[in-house]
Amino acid sequence: MTDLYPAADQRELLRQAAAAHTAASTDLEAFLRRLPEVPDPADITEYANLLSREERARAERQAAADTAGLELPSMESSE
Numbered sequence: 299m300t301d302l303y304p305a306a307d308q309r310e311l312l313r314q315a316a317a318a319h320t321a322a323s324t325d326l327e328a329f330l331r332r333l334p335e336v337p338d339p340a341d342i343t344e345y346a347n348l349l350s351r352e353e354r355a356r357a358e359r360q361a362a363a364d365t366a367g368l369e370l371p372s373m374e375s376s377e
Contacts, residue, residue: 308366315362319355326352 326348333341363369 308362312359312362312366312368315355315359319352319359322348322352322355 329344329348333345337345
C-alpha cells in the first residue's frame, strides 16, 4: 500500500529546501533594491552569484519536493 503522505523526514527536508530558496530569493531582492542606476562590474558579478545561488536553491527545493512525492506533471506546452 502506498503512503498518502511522505515520511516526516522527507517533509522536513522539503521545508528546509524551501526555506533556503526563500532566503536566496530574499537576498536577490535586497540586492536589486539597492542596485545603483548604473551597475558597475562588481554589481554584475554579485548579481550573477546571487542568481546562481537562487537557481541552485530552487532546483534543490524541486528535487526535495519530488522525493517527498510532490512531483508535478510538466507545465510546458506540448505544442
